[in-house]
Each structure stands twice: as structure tokens, then as C-alpha cells.
Amino acid sequence: MDREAADEELDLAVLLGARAHLDLRRALLAVRQGRVRKRSGGSRLGRRPNRPRDLDLGARASMRDYFGVDGQPPAYSEDAFEERFRMPRPVFNGLFRAIHDQPGWRRSVNATGRPQAHVIHKVSAALRVMGYGEPVDRSDEYLRLSRSSIEVYTRRLTHFIIDKWQSTYLRRPTDEELEQILRRNVARGLPGCIGSIDCTHWTWARCTKALAGKYKDRNGKVSVVIETVCDEDLYIWHLFLGCPGVYNDKNVLAASPLMLDINDGV
Amino acid sequence: MTAKNVQVHAQRPNASTAFYAADAGYPRYAISAFPHAKPDTPKWLVYNRLQEAVRKDTERLHAVLWSRWFITKYPARYLSLPRLINTAKAVAILHNMAIEHSIHGFIAQTWRDAAAAVRGARSGRSRSGGRPSEAFTKDDVLLCDEVWGGPVTASTEDQVRDRRGDQGPPFGTGRYMRMAEKRAKDVNGHLPLLGDLAEHVWADQGRLLATYVRLPRISSAALF
Numbered sequence: 001m002d003r004e005a006a007d008e009e010l011d012l013a014v015l016l017g018a019r020a021h022l023d024l025r026r027a028l029l030a031v032r033q034g035r036v037r038k039r040s041g042g043s044r045l046g047r048r049p050n051r052p053r054d055l056d057l058g059a060r061a062s063m064r065d066y067f068g069v070d071g072q073p074p075a076y077s078e079d080a081f082e083e084r085f086r087m088p089r090p091v092f093n094g095l096f097r098a099i100h101d102q103p104g105w106r107r108s109v110n111a112t113g114r115p116q117a118h119v120i121h122k123v124s125a126a127l128r129v130m131g132y133g134e135p136v137d138r139s140d141e142y143l144r145l146s147r148s149s150i151e152v153y154t155r156r157l158t159h160f161i162i163d164k165w166q167s168t169y170l171r172r173p174t175d176e177e178l179e180q181i182l183r184r185n186v187a188r189g190l191p192g193c194i195g196s197i198d199c200t201h202w203t204w205a206r207c208t209k210a211l212a213g214k215y216k217d218r219n220g221k222v223s224v225v226i227e228t229v230c231d232e233d234l235y236i237w238h239l240f241l242g243c244p245g246v247y248n249d250k251n252v253l254a255a256s257p258l259m260l261d262i263n264d265g266v
Numbered sequence: 267m268t269a270k271n272v273q274v275h276a277q278r279p280n281a282s283t284a285f286y287a288a289d290a291g292y293p294r295y296a297i298s299a300f301p302h303a304k305p306d307t308p309k310w311l312v313y314n315r316l317q318e319a320v321r322k323d324t325e326r327l328h329a330v331l332w333s334r335w336f337i338t339k340y341p342a343r344y345l346s347l348p349r350l351i352n353t354a355k356a357v358a359i360l361h362n363m364a365i366e367h368s369i370h371g372f373i374a375q376t377w378r379d380a381a382a383a384v385r386g387a388r389s390g391r392s393r394s395g396g397r398p399s400e401a402f403t404k405d406d407v408l409l410c411d412e413v414w415g416g417p418v419t420a421s422t423e424d425q426v427r428d429r430r431g432d433q434g435p436p437f438g439t440g441r442y443m444r445m446a447e448k449r450a451k452d453v454n455g456h457l458p459l460l461g462d463l464a465e466h467v468w469a470d471q472g473r474l475l476a477t478y479v480r481l482p483r484i485s486s487a488a489l490f
Contacts, residue, residue: 086334086335086360086364087360087363087364087367088364088367088368090367091360091363091364091367094363095360095363129337130335130337130353130356130357130360131334131335131336131337132336132337133335133336133337133338133339133340134336155349157356158352158353158355158356159352161355161356161359161360162352162355162356162359165359165363166355166359169358169359169362169363169366170355170358170359170362178284182284185320188316188319188320189316189467189470189471190287190299190316190317190320190463190467191466192284192285192463193284193285193286193287193299193320194284194285194286195286195287195323196286196287196288196320196321196322196323196324197286197287197288197292197298197324198288198289198321198324198325198328199291200328202338202350202354204350205343206343206344206345208345224347224350226328226354228324228327228328229286229324230323230324230327231323232323233365233368233369234323234326234327234330234361234365235362235365235366235369236327236358236361236362239354239355239358241350241351241354242347242350242351248291249288249289249291249292250291250292250293253292253293259450
């Protein structure tokens with residue numbers, strides 16, 4: 001009897017602990033997004049029941065088309081894979097391997113005991129949104145994921161990528177790499193060149209009226225300036241955006257962290 | 267920057283006198299080399315041609331980013347600026363990952379071989395792997411001593427890690443930063459840089475590129 005009671009207590013403690021962890025994570029996420037938001041929707045009494053989406057169908061379709069199920073080869077070729085996921089398969093595999101066991105991503109079971117969406121759903125839907133710039137409910141019909149889920153996972157994928165890879169893939173070149181860039185440019189005929197720099201304007205459609213005057217560029221569009229430095233392979237060595245569209249190249253250069261790097265002697 | 271320095275670049279590239287290829291919208295600093303505004307001699311025409319070939323990399327990059335990750339082309343439908351920035355960053359990271367894969371897979375194989383041949387058995391780039399780069403470990407160990415120029419101890423070689431190879435304030439100090447900024451924003455250094463570059467290009471690839479530029483037609487009226 002005592003043993004049973006202790007087990008029950010243990011279960012309760014585990015449950016409470018998990019719940020507290022979840023709450024903490026949610027609070028952290030909310031803080032990180034810059035505002036504390038009310039929890040949206042969810043299954044509650046009186047609300048519309050979830051659509052009977054066949055989640056397994058979506059996962060299976062995705063697997064069948066690009067990864068192969070039941071020992072069959074995938075329906076589409078490597079070229080199609082690279083075209084639709086916008087990255088070669090090894091890169092996608094690396095991304096998937098890094099993300100598939102993360103807390104927000106791994107397949108979970110909801111309160112009614114039904115399994116939720118598969119990881120492959122979430123990743124490919126988010127990549128569709130980023131790659132094709134499509135509305136979030138566009139791939140509902142194919143991947144069987146709701147609009148709100150896709151939006152959430154797009155945002156989470158963005159944050160995940162930045163947290164994990166920003167220090168590796170968006171950084172200043174090391175001395176070794178700098179020498180390599182310089183050596184290549186010597187071969188191209190321009191010794192001493194460490195990349196080409198340019199700005200472009202990125203139109204911001206949903207800018208608020210209050211900011212529109214500040215962000216209006218010389219063509220009258222509301223935009224944000226992106227400053228990049230890249231080498232011959234189009235590898236991005238420096239990315240800086242967020243300057244309002246009224247800035248020209250000189251202002252952006254003066255404001256950009258590139259100038260700090262230059263002052264550091266890079 | 268002198269012609270001698272350009273020669274030094276050709277022999278052994280050095281970071282501190284480097285520059286970016288920019289278009290004409292940039293300030294006339296010593297760190298930006300942009301095309302000659304009125305190229306009237308074959309020398310300047312050839313230089314402009316080559317400079318454009320290098321400068322167009324970034325423009326290509328923007329086009330490639332837009333076509334590959336369409337969310338950066340489509341007018342961003344986000345309300346907040348941080349989300350816009352995050353999206354662009356994530357896209358750039360994914361783009362870099364794909365580029366790195368293609369480099370390691372195919373494009374720069376010959377290139378890395380050449381680099382390895384030049385420098386012995388070491389491989390070309392150290393981009394691969396998830397380890398933090400040297401640039402970031404350098405920031406991590408940026409201690410008070412380095413900022414304020416600590417006591418000169420026996421390990422002088424580490425502290426006076428000067429990239430120019432001659433005398434000057436030690437790397438990482440405020441004096442070094444001021445010197446670097448002054449040097450980078452040196453307006454007077456800009457025109458000599460352009461001149462030296464143009465001369466170098468003309469001597470190096472002038473004969474090769476001259477067939478690709480359109481020389482100005484000299485009208486008979488201009489002769490008299």
C-alpha cells in the first residue's frame with residue numbers, strides 16, 4: 001500500500017515538474033519574443049474541435065516523395081529535392097539531425113493521447129515558407145499541418161538556426177580565411193581585395209504607419225537596408241540589416257558593425 | 267598605400283591594408299575601391315572592367331538569395347523589425363551552409379589543392395565543423411589586460427601581435443583602434459590606392475582584358 005502511494009506521489013511529482021518546466025519554457029519564449037502574449041486557442045470546452053487532419057498521411061507523403069518509404073526509392077530526384085528544400089540533401093540531413101530531438105520539435109502526444117505532428121512535417125513546412133515565401137496555410141493540403149502550427153514552427157526554426165549556427169556561419173573571417181580570400185583575389189587580379197560590399201533595399205510591406213516616414217527610401221517604398229560582404233563563392237562574410245530605408249550606403253557603412261571590425265584592425 | 271604595398275599584396279597578402287570592392291555610393295575611404303568615374307584611358311577602362319567583375323559578387327549574392335529564399339524577395343509580411351532581422355539572418359545562415367557544402371564538394375577542390383601545395387600539407391579552409399572559430403574565441407578571452415594594454419611580460423610576442431609586421435601600438439588597445447580607424451578612413455589614401463591598383467591591373471592583365479573593353483572613339487573634332 002505504502003509503495004503504491006509512494007509511486008503515485010512520484011508520478012505526481014514528475015508531472016508537476018514537467019509542467020513547471022513547460023511553463024518556464026513558455027515564459028522564456030514569451031519574453032524572448034519581446035512581449036508576453038496570451039496563450040492562443042488550444043483545446044478547451046466550447047471551442048471548435050480540431051480538424052480531422054490525417055497527420056500520418058502528410059508525414060508519409062513527405063517521406064515517400066523525398067526520402068523513400070518501405071524500401072522504395074524517393075519519388076523525386078535529388079535535383080527536385082534541392083530545388084524544393086533549397087539546400088542539398090546532406091545539409092538538410094545535418095539540420096534535421098540537429099533539430100529532431102529538440103524539446104519543441106520532437107513528436108509529442110497531446111492530452112487526448114493522440115500523437116502530434118512528426119518532425120519531418122514541421123521542418124519541411126517551415127522550409128517551404130522560407131524558401132517559397134508562401135502563406136503559412138499553403139502547405140496544409142500537402143503536409144496536413146494547420147496554419148498556426150506552421151507559423152509557430154517557422155519562427156522556432158528561425159530562432160533555432162540563429163542560436164545554433166550564428167557563431168559558426170555568420171562571423172568575421174579568421175586570419176587563415178582572410179589570407180585565403182586575399183590569395184584568391186590576387187589570382188583574380190585585384191590584390192588586397194577582401195570581398196565586395198554592397199547594400200540593397202528590402203521592401204517592408206507591413207511597416208506601421210508610424211514608422212513609414214522613416215523607412216521610406218528614395219524610390220518611395222518602405223524598406224530596410226541590407227548590407228552584405230561576400231566573396232567569390234557568394235559566401236556571406238558580413239550581414240547587417242535593420243537600417244531604415246532613408247539611409248544611403250554611406251550612412252549604413254557608418255552605422256554597421258563592419259566599421260567596428262575595421263577599427264579593430266580586421 | 268603605395269605601389270610597393272600592392273606588390274607586397276601580390277607576394278604575401280596582408281590584412282591591415284586590405285580594402286573592399288565597392289560601388290560609387292561609398293565614401294572615399296582607403297578601405298573602399300570603386301570604379302573610376304570617367305574612364306577615358308585604356309588603363310582605367312581595364313581597371314573598371316576588372317573591378318566590376320569583383321564588385322558584382324554582392325549583387326549576384328542578392329539575386330541568389332532572393333531567388334533561393336523567396337521570403338527575402340517577397341515584401342516582408344512581418345510587423346516587427348526583430349522578426350524581419352531574424353528571418354534574414356536565418357536565411358543567410360542556411361545559404362552559407364549550402365554554399366559551404368558546395369565548396370567542399372566540388373567548386374574549390376582544385377583551389378584547396380592549390381592552397382595545400384602552397385602551404386604544405388595543411389588544408390585550405392577551416393570553416394567546417396561546429397567548433398567556434400578563432401574570431402570568437404578571440405573575443406572570449408578579451409580581458410581587461412588586453413583592452414588597457416597590460417604589463418609587458420616575457421610573452422611579448424603574443425601581445426604585440428601586429429599584423430603589419432612593423433612598429434605601432436599593440437593590437438587590441440585603444441590606440442591601435444584609433445590608428446586603424448584613421449587609416450581606414452583616410453581620404454587621402456583613396457586616390458593613390460586606385461592609381462596603384464589600376465597600374466597593377468594594367469601591368470598584370472591589361473593585355474588580356476583590353477580586348478573586352480570598348481575604347482572611346484576619338485573624333486576628329488577633338489584632335490583640333
